[in-house]
Amino acid sequence: MDYFHYVDNQLHCEKVPLSKIAQAVGTPFYCYSEQTLQRHVRVFQEAFAPISHLICYSVKANSNLAVLDSLVKEGVGFDIVSVGELERAKRVGCPGEKIVFSGVGKRRDEIQSALDYGILMFNVESKSELLRLNGIAGEMGKKAPIAIRVNPDVDPKTHPYISTGMRTNKFGISYDQAIPLYLEAASLKNIEVLGLDCHIGSQLTSLAPFVDALKRVLTLEKELFASGIKLQYIDLGGGLGIPYEEEQVPPHPEHYAGVLLAELNNRNITLILEPGRVISGNAGILVSQVEYIKQGETKKFIITDAGMNDLLRPALYEAYHSVQPVERRFGREESVCDVVGPICESGDYSARERLLPEFQEGELLAIRSAGAYGFVMSSNYNSRPRVAEVMVRGDKFAVVRRRETIDQLMENESLFEL
Numbered sequence: 001m002d003y004f005h006y007v008d009n010q011l012h013c014e015k016v017p018l019s020k021i022a023q024a025v026g027t028p029f030y031c032y033s034e035q036t037l038q039r040h041v042r043v044f045q046e047a048f049a050p051i052s053h054l055i056c057y058s059v060k061a062n063s064n065l066a067v068l069d070s071l072v073k074e075g076v077g078f079d080i081v082s083v084g085e086l087e088r089a090k091r092v093g094c095p096g097e098k099i100v101f102s103g104v105g106k107r108r109d110e111i112q113s114a115l116d117y118g119i120l121m122f123n124v125e126s127k128s129e130l131l132r133l134n135g136i137a138g139e140m141g142k143k144a145p146i147a148i149r150v151n152p153d154v155d156p157k158t159h160p161y162i163s164t165g166m167r168t169n170k171f172g173i174s175y176d177q178a179i180p181l182y183l184e185a186a187s188l189k190n191i192e193v194l195g196l197d198c199h200i201g202s203q204l205t206s207l208a209p210f211v212d213a214l215k216r217v218l219t220l221e222k223e224l225f226a227s228g229i230k231l232q233y234i235d236l237g238g239g240l241g242i243p244y245e246e247e248q249v250p251p252h253p254e255h256y257a258g259v260l261l262a263e264l265n266n267r268n269i270t271l272i273l274e275p276g277r278v279i280s281g282n283a284g285i286l287v288s289q290v291e292y293i294k295q296g297e298t299k300k301f302i303i304t305d306a307g308m309n310d311l312l313r314p315a316l317y318e319a320y321h322s323v324q325p326v327e328r329r330f331g332r333e334e335s336v337c338d339v340v341g342p343i344c345e346s347g348d349y350s351a352r353e354r355l356l357p358e359f360q361e362g363e364l365l366a367i368r369s370a371g372a373y374g375f376v377m378s379s380n381y382n383s384r385p386r387v388a389e390v391m392v393r394g395d396k397f398a399v400v401r402r403r404e405t406i407d408q409l410m411e412n413e414s415l416f417e418l
């Protein structure tokens with residue numbers, strides 16, 4: 001459920017017409033609906049209300065400060081993967097005790113900063129990381145709180161690039177290595193074992209893999225208890241999918257919570273969840289302008305001013321994004337076409353072989369479901385300044401990240417002078 005809708009045939013974000021924002025900030029731009037973000041968080045929180053839980057929004061999905069700020073105000077914590085994300089969390093006032101730190105490659109300085117801020121726990125992904133953590137915590141006169149990320153080896157049946165919980169992935173510790181590593185962790189002087197973590201993938205559209213993963217994790221938890229290690233937290237990661245296409249409807253968070261709660265029945269444990277996409281994905285769109293219509297020999301192309309440097313998902317994972325005109329007009333002809341950008345790559349498209357209304361040059365179009373893994377993955381490829389980000393609250397909007405300037409593109413560069 002989101003707050004992007006047509007009013008008098010003009011696509012609005014909440015109560016603001018997107019054409020009005022385009023006039024003020026130019027195109028392309030990302031537009032986020034604060035009400036949608038908050039609604040998604042509330043749905044999650046209510047669904048898990050029956051048990052002790054902590055929602056740690058995955059910052060990497062959309063890390064704009066205004067987005068993080070409106071989520072923190074709803075009481076969520078954060079799942080971070082870098083010191084940059086830690087800094088963002090600090091700037092919006094997220095308390096350390098609501099932060100978990102994931103990722104296979106945590107550097108020394110990142111670990112130090114996170115220990116310094118007093119985060120809830122590190123999701124440890126290797127033995128080397130565990131030993132490094134123990135060493136750094138010792139130097140700092142602290143204990144490092146940890147969970148071990150275990151690979152439950154379930155197939156999430158999603159795109160291979162966004163599947164993370166299988167034996168062949170770089171993430172986590174294999175199921176069989178988990179108990180020995182926990183025993184080792186428990187013996188280290190500057191490590192405090194708090195929990196168990198897993199994250200099996202992203203854009204999951206069925207619940208069975210989550211249930212399988214939780215079952216595997218709970219079996220481990222029992223075995224650990226028998227070995228004298230009592231866990232306080234189980235972190236199930238993120239991964240719940242969102243509808244990108246109207247026909248395909250992933251499970252609702254309530255249903256997701258329902259099956260997990262059934263497995264957990266009355267265990268004395270706090271559940272941590274790290275949703276990213278399901279919170280911000282459908283709370284954002286990318287608005288772009290049609291530059292040219294090109295009738296190729298076999299295909300028609302709608303060439304827009306947004307490219308794969310602005311929204312990488314189609315090029316990276318062949319992701320589907322719905323494309324809509326900002327001004328809806330009835331009785332337009334429809335035809336099958338590709339929506340492409342200006343980048344010098346054949347993978348530069350936002351929609352392929354799509355039945356769309358006849359767009360006109362100069363017209364605005366909206367690329368939906370772009371609030372997660374959209375702006376955050378954008379780059380300056382082809383020396384294109386990164387686009388503006390706008391947030392809407394009711395009938396007001398604000399630029400929450402200015403469009404980059406051409407000067408900014410080059411500000412860190414210099415000629416080779418000795």
Ligand SMILES: *Cc1c(COP(=O)(O)O)cnc(C)c1O
Nearest residue numbers: 058102202238239274275276277
């Ligand atoms: C990316 C990621 C998430 C969020 O995934 P979504 O599919 O956006 O919910 C959560 N936890 C970890 C460890 C991740 O890498």
